[in-house]
Amino acid sequence: MITIKKVGAAAVPEIIALANISWKPTYKDILSEPQMDYMMRLLYSADTLHQQITQQQHQFILAIDNEHNIGFASYFVIDPNNLTAYKLQKLYINPDQQGKGIGKKLIDFIIEDIKPKGAVSLELNVNRFNNANQFYKKIGFGIIREEDIDIGNNYFMNDYVMRKIL
Ligand SMILES: CC(C)(COP(=O)(O)OP(=O)(O)OC[C@H]1O[C@@H](n2cnc3c(N)ncnc32)[C@H](O)[C@@H]1OP(=O)(O)O)[C@@H](O)C(=O)NCCC(=O)NCCS
Numbered sequence: 265m266i267t268i269k270k271v272g273a274a275a276v277p278e279i280i281a282l283a284n285i286s287w288k289p290t291y292k293d294i295l296s297e298p299q300m301d302y303m304m305r306l307l308y309s310a311d312t313l314h315q316q317i318t319q320q321q322h323q324f325i326l327a328i329d330n331e332h333n334i335g336f337a338s339y340f341v342i343d344p345n346n347l348t349a350y351k352l353q354k355l356y357i358n359p360d361q362q363g364k365g366i367g368k369k370l371i372d373f374i375i376e377d378i379k380p381k382g383a384v385s386l387e388l389n390v391n392r393f394n395n396a397n398q399f400y401k402k403i404g405f406g407i408i409r410e411e412d413i414d415i416g417n418n419y420f421m422n423d424y425v426m427r428k429i430l
Contacts, residue, residue: 266329266366268373273317276310279324282336283308286356294393299419306415316340322353325373327366334361337370339378339386347382350374355388355396368403379430386430389413389423397424404428 271278287308291300306312316322320340327335335357342349352374357366375386389411390397397407405426413421 266327266334266369268325268327268370270377271324271326273314275324275326276313276317278326278333279313279336280308280310282326282333282356282358285358286335289359290356290394290396291391294391302417302419303415316353323377324354325370327357327370329361334358335366335370337374339374341378341381341383342387348384350378350383350386352386352388367399371403375430384430385427387425387427389421389425392422392424397426400426400428 283304287304288300291303295303313324316338317324321344322338322340324336324338326333336354337352337356338354339350339352341347342351352371355367355370357370371386375383378386386405387408388400388405390400392410405428407424408427409425411421411423411425413423415421
């Protein structure tokens with residue numbers, strides 16, 4: 265049975281282990297190897313993840329199947345003074361577990377968590393060349409704009425910003 269649970273900073277090694285399985289396969293046909301290495305260091309160092317959890321109030325959740333971690337997600341309120349708009353920051357399912365409804369389960373869990381807190385929208389950034397945007401469309405997100413984000417070292421993230429009204 266698949267369970268979903270909230271985790272804190274103690275789970276940072278588990279999150280890194282999951283990212284090592286699912287992150288690079290996602291971008292291997294989209295980004296160059298050096299950009300992937302740069303982004304992995306930037307986004308998935310233990311320091312960055314600790315900071316997100318302990319200082320920026322990012323909530324991480326794990327999907328677990330029979331004690332095996334099979335996916336993770338993170339989300340946060342965009343402006344702590346306005347509890348209506350949340351951002352989905354990360355959503356990665358292990359490659360051998362994709363297409364089994366787990367991504368949708370994680371999104372449903374997030375929505376059930378944030379709606380009672382006052383959320384009326386959930387936003388995310390997705391790479392314009394990542395077909396995950398089709399998944400998001402299927403579950404009710406729409407594109408609201410394009411965003412090209414300078415992440416340093418002459419690298420950019422070429423994203424759609426998508427939003428679902430809850
Ligand atoms: C994108 C991702 C999170 C979706 O999770 P998943 O568990 O594979 O998807 P689900 O099985 O929950 O799919 C839910 C629905 O979306 C559809 N769907 C999933 N991925 C799709 C895709 N790439 N294109 C079109 N439809 C898709 C499914 O067919 C399903 O439709 P159904 O309800 O009619 O059966 C997952 O595939 C993943 O981790 N991909 C790699 C990482 C990634 O790109 N993350 C997003 C970064 S922004």
